[in-house]
Amino acid sequence: MILKQVFFILLLLSISLNLNAQQNTNPPPPSLELEETTEQDLDSEEVESFADEEPEQNTEEINIKTAEEINAKAEKLLEPKKSHTQVVPYYSETESTPILKKITKKGEKIYATKKSEQKYLASLSMGPFFPANLEGDVEGITYSNVYDTSPKLMAIFNIEWQFFKSAGKMGFQSGVGLFGAQGFGRFTSRPSVAAEESISLLVLPVQLNLVYRMHYWDMQPIIPFGAVGGIYHGMVEIRDDKSSLGENLKFGGGAAWQWLGGVQIMLDGLDKEVLWQLDQDYGINHVYLTANIRQIFGLSNIYDFSALYYEGGFGFEF
Numbered sequence: 001m002i003l004k005q006v007f008f009i010l011l012l013l014s015i016s017l018n019l020n021a022q023q024n025t026n027p028p029p030p031s032l033e034l035e036e037t038t039e040q041d042l043d044s045e046e047v048e049s050f051a052d053e054e055p056e057q058n059t060e061e062i063n064i065k066t067a068e069e070i071n072a073k074a075e076k077l078l079e080p081k082k083s084h085t086q087v088v089p090y091y092s093e094t095e096s097t098p099i100l101k102k103i104t105k106k107g108e109k110i111y112a113t114k115k116s117e118q119k120y121l122a123s124l125s126m127g128p129f130f131p132a133n134l135e136g137d138v139e140g141i142t143y144s145n146v147y148d149t150s151p152k153l154m155a156i157f158n159i160e161w162q163f164f165k166s167a168g169k170m171g172f173q174s175g176v177g178l179f180g181a182q183g184f185g186r187f188t189s190r191p192s193v194a195a196e197e198s199i200s201l202l203v204l205p206v207q208l209n210l211v212y213r214m215h216y217w218d219m220q221p222i223i224p225f226g227a228v229g230g231i232y233h234g235m236v237e238i239r240d241d242k243s244s245l246g247e248n249l250k251f252g253g254g255a256a257w258q259w260l261g262g263v264q265i266m267l268d269g270l271d272k273e274v275l276w277q278l279d280q281d282y283g284i285n286h287v288y289l290t291a292n293i294r295q296i297f298g299l300s301n302i303y304d305f306s307a308l309y310y311e312g313g314f315g316f317e318f
Helices: 002-025 032-078 272-282
Strands: 085-088 099-103 109-112 120-129 152-164 169-186 194-213 222-239 249-266 286-298 307-317
Touching: 120 286, 152 194, 152 307, 169 222, 194 249, 222 286, 272 286
Parallel strands: 085 109
Antiparallel strands: 099 109, 120 152, 120 307, 152 169, 169 194, 194 222, 222 249, 249 286, 286 307
C-alpha cells in the first residue's frame, strides 16, 4: 500500500516538471506596448539610416572634386615649359655671336643671330614655249604641222654660283630643262596629210649663262637681273609603229645663244621668323618670286629652236 502511494507521488512530480519546462520554452505573446515600441524603433532606425546616407553623397562629391584637382595639377605638370630664350632674325655682316637685344617683362631674353654665309642661288622657271622655226629633215615637215600650234610648258631648273658680290652679284648659271609635245606623223611624199601613227617629242635643254643681279643691299625688295649665254636643245622623237627600238627613236639637237632679262621679288618680309628658321635649319638666306623674258637665237639650220617667251618661277639663295 505504501509503495503505491510513493509511486503516485513521483508520477505527479514528473508531470508538474514537464509542464514547467514547456512554459519556459514558449515565448510570451506580444503585447501592444511591445508592438508600439517596435514600430518606434523601426522609425528611428529608418531616420538614422537616411541620415547616414547624406554624408556618403557628400563624400562622393568631395572625392570627385579631389580627383579633378589632381588631374588638373597633373596636366599642368605635363605641359611643356616655355623657353625663356627667343631668337629673332638678324642680318648683320659684322657680328658672329648672338646679341642680347632685350629682356621682356616676363623675363624672356631675346637674342639676335647672324645669318649663314651665302654663295649660291637655285631657281625653277616655267613658261609657254613654241619653237616656230623647228623643221624636220624632209622639206615641208615642221613642228607646227606635226605637233600643234599651241605653246607647251617649258620648265628649267638652275643652279648659280655667285663669285662676285662687291657691287651687285655676278655668277655662272647652269641649268637643265624639260619640254614635251605629242602629234601625228606626216607622209614624206605628202607632208600636208597626217598619218595615223602618233609621235611624241621630248626636248632636254642644257644651258650655261653669265648672270648679273643688281643686288646692292641685303634686304633689297626688288632686284633686276640680266643674263647671256648658250643653250643646247637635245631632242628625241618617239613613234609607235615600228618593231625595233632603233627604228622607233630618232635623236637630234640644235645649239643656240640667248639672253634673259627680269626681276626677282624678295619674300622675306612676309614672315621673318620662318625665314630665320629656314636659315638655321637649311642655310636658306632669301626667298624670291621671279619673272623674266627669254630670247633664243638658233644656230642650227635644221633644228632651229629660236623663240621668244616669258617665264615665271621662284628662287632661293643659300
